[in-house]
Amino acid sequence: MFLGLDVGNTNVTMGCFREDELEYTWRISTDQGLTPDELGIKFRSLLQSSEVAPDELTDAVISSVVPYLNRSLVQGLERYLGVSPTFLKPVDNGLVGLRVDEPDAVGPDRVANVIGGMELYGGPGLVIDFGTATSFELYSEEGDFLGGAIAPEMETALEALVERAALLPEVELETPDSVIGKTSVDNINSGFVLGFVGMIEGLIERFKEECDSNLHVVATGGKGRLFFRQIDQIQHFEKDLVLEGLRLWREKTKNKPS
Numbered sequence: 666m667f668l669g670l671d672v673g674n675t676n677v678t679m680g681c682f683r684e685d686e687l688e689y690t691w692r693i694s695t696d697q698g699l700t701p702d703e704l705g706i707k708f709r710s711l712l713q714s715s716e717v718a719p720d721e722l723t724d725a726v727i728s729s730v731v732p733y734l735n736r737s738l739v740q741g742l743e744r745y746l747g748v749s750p751t752f753l754k755p756v757d758n759g760l761v762g763l764r765v766d767e768p769d770a771v772g773p774d775r776v777a778n779v780i781g782g783m784e785l786y787g788g789p790g791l792v793i794d795f796g797t798a799t800s801f802e803l804y805s806e807e808g809d810f811l812g813g814a815i816a817p818e819m820e821t822a823l824e825a826l827v828e829r830a831a832l833l834p835e836v837e838l839e840t841p842d843s844v845i846g847k848t849s850v851d852n853i854n855s856g857f858v859l860g861f862v863g864m865i866e867g868l869i870e871r872f873k874e875e876c877d878s879n880l881h882v883v884a885t886g887g888k889g890r891l892f893f894r895q896i897d898q899i900q901h902f903e904k905d906l907v908l909e910g911l912r913l914w915r916e917k918t919k920n921k922p923s
Contacts (some may be wrong), residue, residue, distance in 0.1 A: 666721045668748065669911035671774060672729035672738065675797045679708065680908035681717055687912075689715045690905055701737045705745030712746070725750040726911045728773040753777060753911060759918040762809035775802045776810065777910030778885065783808040784913050786881040786901060791872050793865065793899070794906070795886035797821070803872055803880075811876070814868060819861045819888060823853070840895065862895050869898045 666688075671678040674695060681689040691711040699707075709719060725748045729735055735752070742750050753773040755763060761779050763771055778792040779802050791813075792802040798821075801813040820838060827833050836853045844859055846852030873880055884893045885906035893902035903909065 666717065666723060667912055667915065668722055668725035668742075668746070668750075669908040669915075670725065670727045670729075670738070670750070671777075671905075671907040671911070672727060672731050672734060673774065673797055674731060677734075678905065678908065679711065680905055681712070681715070681722075682908075682912050685912065685916075687905060687908060689717065690908070695731060695734070697731060697733045699734070699737060701740035701744060703741075704734075704737055705741030708741065709745045719746045722746055722748050724748055724915065726753055726915045727751070728753050728777050728907055728911055730772050730774060751915070753914055758914065760808070760914060761804070762807075764805070764809050765812050771810065774907050775800060775813070777907040777914065778802045779804045779808065779810050779910070780913050781885075781903065781906040781910035782881065782883050785903065785909070786883060788881070789877045789879070790881035790883060791869065792883045792885060792906065793869075793889070793892070795819075795884065795888035795892060799861075799865075801868060801872065803876060816864065816868070819857055823857055840891070858891075862892065865892055866896055866898060869896070873898075 667682040669680045676692045677695055679691045680687050693707055725742055727750045739750060742748050755771040755773050755776045756768050758776055761776050778794055782790045782792045788804055788806040788808055790804050794800045798818050799816040803811045803813050805811055827835055834849055836850050838858055839854060840858050841851055841854040844855050846855040882899045883901045884899045885903050889902055893899045
């Protein structure tokens with residue numbers, strides 16, 4: 666079995682594949698203070714909760730945007746699961762060309778999204794990842810990363826506003842029936858949910874105008890399903906596209922010389 670880990674600023678998402686099927690996923694909060702033992706015990710407990718024995722694992726690949734955790738991740742996985750993980754490094758990754766001005770600044774999660782989007786739907790394409798931030802990954806017909814955009818995440822933006830505006834209530838965001846809010850909660854849902862829908866729609870149209878009107882548009886990440894249901898331009902939803910990209914990268918490059 667193969668283990669993929671998407672280490673983000675908010676959560677660490679771990680997925681366990683049997684062949685090419687994602688059988689289990691787990692999420693824990695990203696805590697840069699966790700020791701190798703704490704991480705290893707957490708991972709082993711999650712596997713055991715789904716009756717996956719550590720000795721079933723053959724290898725692991727990590728996409729990490731939290732460098733401070735990397736050493737602890739490696740030590741925890743080796744000590745408690747018996748696997749030595751490989752990190753997906755964007756530059757010279759072997760699959761995705763980086764046609765941008767600052768290739769060293771491209772996150773491995775963005776490369777994994779491109780790999781997954783290209784394999785599942787072909788190119789050219791646009792992956793919209795609704796994670797800690799909302800990122801747009803534009804890729805060519807050949808599967809090269811062409812650049813993109815980064816926007817705020819909806820709930821993070823709301824938390825920042827509530828902290829600064831004493832009279833605004835905390836709200837569980839949901840799609841309103843009308844743009845015309847009649848209560849404070851309705852006003853917030855209208856402004857944030859429908860406002861972010863409008864932002865995403867507008868950016869998709871701009872990408873299509875500048876690149877290709879036939880883009881395959883894919884949503885992924887925690888809030889991806891909500892926007893997939895609301896926006897007609899989004900054709901596909903894949904909740905764990907980064908994990909799929911990690912699996913595909915490992916399969917396609919494991920026999921290539923480093």
